[in-house]
Amino acid sequence: MLQLLLIIVAVVGLLVVMRREAGALPALAVLAATGIVGILFGSPLLGALLLIGAVAVAVCGLPALRRQWLTPRIFATFKKVAPKVSDTERTALEAGSVGWDGELFSGKPNWEALMAYGDDGLTDEERAFVDHQCSVASGMTNAWEITRERADLPPELWAYLKKEGFFGMIIPKQYGGLGFSAKAQSAVLQKLAVNETLMVTVGVPNSLGPGELLLKYGTQQQKDHYLPRLADGREIPCFGLTGPRAGSDATSIPDTGVVCKQMVDGEEVLGLRLNFEKRWITLAPIATVVGLAFRMFDPDGLLGGENDLGITCALIPRDTDGMEIGRRHHPIGSPFMNGPIVGKDVFVPLDTIIGGPEMAGQGWRMLVECLSVGRCITLPSGATGTSRYALGWSGGFARIRRQFNLPVAEMEGVQEPLARIAALSYISQAAVMETANMIDKGDKPAVPSAILKSQLTEFQRDLLSHAMDIHGGKAVTLGPRNYIGIGYSANPVAITVEGANIMTRNLMIFGQGAIRCHPYVLEELAAKDADDLKAFDKAFFGHAGLIFGNTARAFTQGLGLGKASTPFDEVAAPYAQEVARLSAAFGLCADAAMASLGSALKSREMVSARLGDVLSNLYLTSMVLKQWRASDKVESEAALMHYSCTLLLHRAEQALIELFDNLPNRGLGKLLSWLVMPLGRRWTTPHDDLTREIAQKVSRHSALRSKLLGNTWDQQEEGQQDNPLARYNALLVDYDRAEALYRTVNKAYAKGELPVEALHPEQRFAAAREAELISEEDARFMAEYETEVLAMLTVDDFAFDAFAQQQEKVVWHNAA
Numbered sequence: 041m042l043q044l045l046l047i048i049v050a051v052v053g054l055l056v057v058m059r060r061e062a063g064a065l066p067a068l069a070v071l072a073a074t075g076i077v078g079i080l081f082g083s084p085l086l087g088a089l090l091l092i093g094a095v096a097v098a099v100c101g102l103p104a105l106r107r108q109w110l111t112p113r114i115f116a117t118f119k120k121v122a123p124k125v126s127d128t129e130r131t132a133l134e135a136g137s138v139g140w141d142g143e144l145f146s147g148k149p150n151w152e153a154l155m156a157y158g159d160d161g162l163t164d165e166e167r168a169f170v171d172h173q174c175s176v177a178s179g180m181t182n183a184w185e186i187t188r189e190r191a192d193l194p195p196e197l198w199a200y201l202k203k204e205g206f207f208g209m210i211i212p213k214q215y216g217g218l219g220f221s222a223k224a225q226s227a228v229l230q231k232l233a234v235n236e237t238l239m240v241t242v243g244v245p246n247s248l249g250p251g252e253l254l255l256k257y258g259t260q261q262q263k264d265h266y267l268p269r270l271a272d273g274r275e276i277p278c279f280g281l282t283g284p285r286a287g288s289d290a291t292s293i294p295d296t297g298v299v300c301k302q303m304v305d306g307e308e309v310l311g312l313r314l315n316f317e318k319r320w321i322t323l324a325p326i327a328t329v330v331g332l333a334f335r336m337f338d339p340d341g342l343l344g345g346e347n348d349l350g351i352t353c354a355l356i357p358r359d360t361d362g363m364e365i366g367r368r369h370h371p372i373g374s375p376f377m378n379g380p381i382v383g384k385d386v387f388v389p390l391d392t393i394i395g396g397p398e399m400a401g402q403g404w405r406m407l408v409e410c411l412s413v414g415r416c417i418t419l420p421s422g423a424t425g426t427s428r429y430a431l432g433w434s435g436g437f438a439r440i441r442r443q444f445n446l447p448v449a450e451m452e453g454v455q456e457p458l459a460r461i462a463a464l465s466y467i468s469q470a471a472v473m474e475t476a477n478m479i480d481k482g483d484k485p486a487v488p489s490a491i492l493k494s495q496l497t498e499f500q501r502d503l504l505s506h507a508m509d510i511h512g513g514k515a516v517t518l519g520p521r522n523y524i525g526i527g528y529s530a531n532p533v534a535i536t537v538e539g540a541n542i543m544t545r546n547l548m549i550f551g552q553g554a555i556r557c558h559p560y561v562l563e564e565l566a567a568k569d570a571d572d573l574k575a576f577d578k579a580f581f582g583h584a585g586l587i588f589g590n591t592a593r594a595f596t597q598g599l600g601l602g603k604a605s606t607p608f609d610e611v612a613a614p615y616a617q618e619v620a621r622l623s624a625a626f627g628l629c630a631d632a633a634m635a636s637l638g639s640a641l642k643s644r645e646m647v648s649a650r651l652g653d654v655l656s657n658l659y660l661t662s663m664v665l666k667q668w669r670a671s672d673k674v675e676s677e678a679a680l681m682h683y684s685c686t687l688l689l690h691r692a693e694q695a696l697i698e699l700f701d702n703l704p705n706r707g708l709g710k711l712l713s714w715l716v717m718p719l720g721r722r723w724t725t726p727h728d729d730l731t732r733e734i735a736q737k738v739s740r741h742s743a744l745r746s747k748l749l750g751n752t753w754d755q756q757e758e759g760q761q762d763n764p765l766a767r768y769n770a771l772l773v774d775y776d777r778a779e780a781l782y783r784t785v786n787k788a789y790a791k792g793e794l795p796v797e798a799l800h801p802e803q804r805f806a807a808a809r810e811a812e813l814i815s816e817e818d819a820r821f822m823a824e825y826e827t828e829v830l831a832m833l834t835v836d837d838f839a840f841d842a843f844a845q846q847q848e849k850v851v852w853h854n855a856a
């Protein structure tokens with residue numbers, strides 16, 4: 041009995057000490073005290089074992105002791121097995137800042153740190169711009185005309201975008217730009233996502249490119265010259281990094297800039313001779329200034345230093361001799377300006393280098409430092425905006441489209457994808473706006489930028505497929521009336537650019553996060569590089585304490601004990617506690633994977649991807665929780681919150697289970713599974729009741745639908761292009777009245793009270809009026825309602841030879 045009691049006291053005591061990462065002394069005290077009690081009160085063997093444990097803890101845990109004999113041995117092994125970090129990787133690792141991602145890596149996220157990011161919303165000026173200028177610009181887009189007829193934005197839209205400063209959102213007011221916050225940029229791009237060509241055209245100059253590089257690194261002269269001209273659209277920029285040989289592996293660009301002297305206007309000028317071949321460069325066909333990345337060499341030592349200076353960025357005017365620019369690529373689904381640029385012996389003076397000659401060789405660092413902000417905003421905002429429109433259109437269509445005498449929105453098979461679109465949109469909105477807010481507070485989130493880019497564009501792919509399915513043939517048939525098919529086909533662009541998703545998911549999220557956000561790994565590697573035993577001892581044993589802490593936290597919380605305290609209400613708190621639990625599990629598994637695979641983890645991308653998935657889903661859940669806490673809730677938003685958090689936590693847990701099943705060390709996989717999920721998995725897919733409730737709300741005129749469709753172009757004004765979202769919204773306002781009348785009339789028809797040949801709704805309502813089953817006013821109302829419904833259901837047809845680009849190849853099969 042005493043033995044059992046002692047074991048329980050020792051285990052519980054150690055778990056408490058480990059959970060708190062209280063260090064070696066308290067652990068030693070627990071073991072020593074239980075050991076002495078055992079020896080004194082009749083359990084000498086157990087007491088001795090506990091005392092041996094106490095001695096082991098003292099030898100390993102007390103710095104003064106272990107540094108004598110243990111740390112040097114571990115340090116020697118670490119030096120052999122630790123992965124080599126190349127200069128390129130180190131640059132990427134050191135770029136950006138660590139915030140909430142670091143908290144999740146720690147295994148004990150401090151929610152107050154997340155709550156500390158207060159949100160002041162948009163300024164009046166920013167709000168007015170989103171409400172007015174973005175609506176005007178959206179109202180000038182006609183997807184069919186832009187994609188099929190013109191392969192460009194209309195000239196009046198280009199002029200409007202330039203005049204209103206759309207291309208200078210990130211440029212400060214002192215240079216004539218709009219000086220918008222990250223949140224405002226995101227809101228603008230979300231609204232413009234009604235048309236992907238418009239979104240990309242505005243998004244790219246405001247993302248990574250000459251504007252941002254100049255702002256951060258440009259010389260004063262470069263800023264004074266270019267920024268005002270970029271802000272008002274006199275200059276259109278592009279940025280060329282990618283070429284035929286270097287895509288994802290962008291540091292391998294074979295393009296060169298060789299330092300040389302050349303006579304210009306009778307004077308000898310020190311400059312660069314550039315030879316390059318770039319492709320897929322957005323805006324290149326119309327760009328007036330080209331940001332160019334190349335490898336810089338100085339073989340003749342003209343700059344007095346080494347030959348290979350490294351990647352460098354310069355700004356080259358379009359009309360520079362030797363540049364071939366103007367041809368176009370044809371990106372799938374969207375004719376935004378994109379094309380190749382080739383340069384042969386292009387000579388430019390040294391002051392074209394962004395930041396001047398002293399920034400020679402700093403190009404890669406400049407690019408990765410800027411990437412974190414732009415990648416958090418442009419594509420994630422486009423994806424979020426797309427989700428809002430897809431939801432609005434799909435909910436509207438599903439409500440007005442009747443089959444089997446019912447709106448298809450009443451069918452569970454349709455409700456499932458509809459609710460999924462709503463949840464993916466809700467999560468995206470939270471993630472992009474909360475992360476933009478962090479940027480406004482000074483963060484440069486590197487790992488979250490990879491999470492947002494890959495996860496939200498994957499959501500976009502997923503939800504667009506659902507939206508297409510819900511629309512059936514209406515979305516499959518291309519033409520001016522199809523508001524979704526073109527955007528759907530353009531989706532792979534978002535998947536591929538700014539770090540293709542496969543690489544981002546498999547390599548970057550965890551690969552970067554493991555070193556960048558981990559509380560100790562970077563310190564351990566730095567100690568290795570500096571050959572500093574004392575620093576290594578501190579980092580390594582801090583790391584060991586963290587592993588013990590995460591083991592205890594994951595295990596006890598997996599048993600439902602010692603739940604973390606959180607600042608959320610009773611709806612959100614259980615999810616926040618689960619984020620904390622899975623964060624501890626993630627921290628433990630990340631360390632286990634790194635320890636068991638060592639440098640091989642780099643090539644074990646499927647392991648790394650699953651760890652990245654856990655981190656991504658925990659990050660997204662946290663953003664949903666933060667949004668929930670800050671926002672004014674509307675009816676049924678709780679259902680959407682439950683759905684979204686359940687979905688994300690299910691995905692996080694699923695990724696962990698797959699990790700356990702696939703760790704090369706099978707024993708370790710099983711041990712982790714037992715430690716992290718002692719009672720099995722906790723999360724399944726969202727409940728059907730939630731699906732039904734959400735689908736009902738988003739396919740009707742409701743507060744939830746209005747909230748989710750905020751930040752969209754949803755008004756139809758005089759002179760604007762057709763706005764299907766505004767039309768659906770108007771139909772939904774009238775839906776309840778129409779539905780009651782459908783029921784009355786269909787019941788009467790079923791009972792034989794109306795002529796059997798009244799098959800069309802219009803005929804049926806006219807007959808019902810004649811039979812005085814409905815009032816004159818209701819009949820008129822339904823005639824108008826049905827006309828609008830039919831207009832929204834109608835698809836386009838074309839002349840037989842309308843699609844052929846070469847008329848002489850048309851075969852008139854059955855022509856008379």
Ligand SMILES: Cc1cc2nc3c(=O)[nH]c(=O)nc-3n(C[C@H](O)[C@H](O)[C@H](O)COP(=O)(O)OP(=O)(O)OC[C@H]3O[C@@H](n4cnc5c(N)ncnc54)[C@H](O)[C@@H]3O)c2cc1C
Pocket residue numbers: 279280281282286287288289319320321322323371378533536537538539540541542543544546547645
């Ligand atoms: C429409 C469009 C616009 C673009 N705009 C610009 C621009 O303005 N400026 C510019 O410089 N570039 C631009 N790009 C280039 C874009 O950034 C690259 O396409 C992207 O970096 C991926 O390169 P890639 O297409 O050559 O794919 P590849 O590098 O050939 O990759 C092929 C596949 O392998 C995967 N992969 C590669 N390496 C790894 C790895 N280590 N682990 C796992 N998977 C991996 C990728 O994820 C991808 O799925 C644009 C591209 C397109 C298509």
